[in-house]
């Protein structure tokens with residue numbers, strides 16, 4: 287349905303949870319290396335429960351490699367705490383790519399600068415950021431909701 291991209295994820299249970307979200311929405315999970323863990327990690331599989339092996343998973347050496355392998359008209363949205371544009375004011379289309387950054391660093395500045403009009407945020411108060419898997423759930427299910435309307 288959609289494509290969820292985790293750029294250089296660091297924390298195995300987050301990726302395991304995102305895998306479940308992708309399975310539940312029939313979306314593809316793209317992991318961009320380097321990963322902060324092995325794909326055999328026990329915490330990753332525990333968070334993904336028995337479902338991890340059913341997740342549609344693609345591994346990429348870089349974000350450039352991912353983009354080069356997609357159609358030229360593929361749509362990307364970059365999730366960042368630095369955007370003032372709320373995710374719910376975005377129109378999502380099937381097969382869009384939702385790109386999320388690493389837990390400790392967020393998406394790199396150069397990627398955000400090169401895609402300014404494609405950056406979206408989840409409004410929040412009192413914290414610097416949301417947990418990665420929580421952020422994915424919020425935006426992915428909004429994208430799914432829009433397909434049902």
Ligand SMILES: C[S@@+](CC[C@H](N)C(=O)[O-])C[C@H]1O[C@@H](n2cnc3c(N)ncnc32)[C@H](O)[C@@H]1O
Pocket residue numbers: 364365366367368385386387388389390391392393406407408409410414415416417418421
């Ligand atoms: C734990 S956060 C990274 C924190 C990092 N210090 C930052 O400010 O981006 C991991 C990823 O979750 C997503 N995320 C978390 N909270 C978000 C928010 N309020 N709006 C948009 N994306 C968010 C972003 O993709 C972020 O790169």
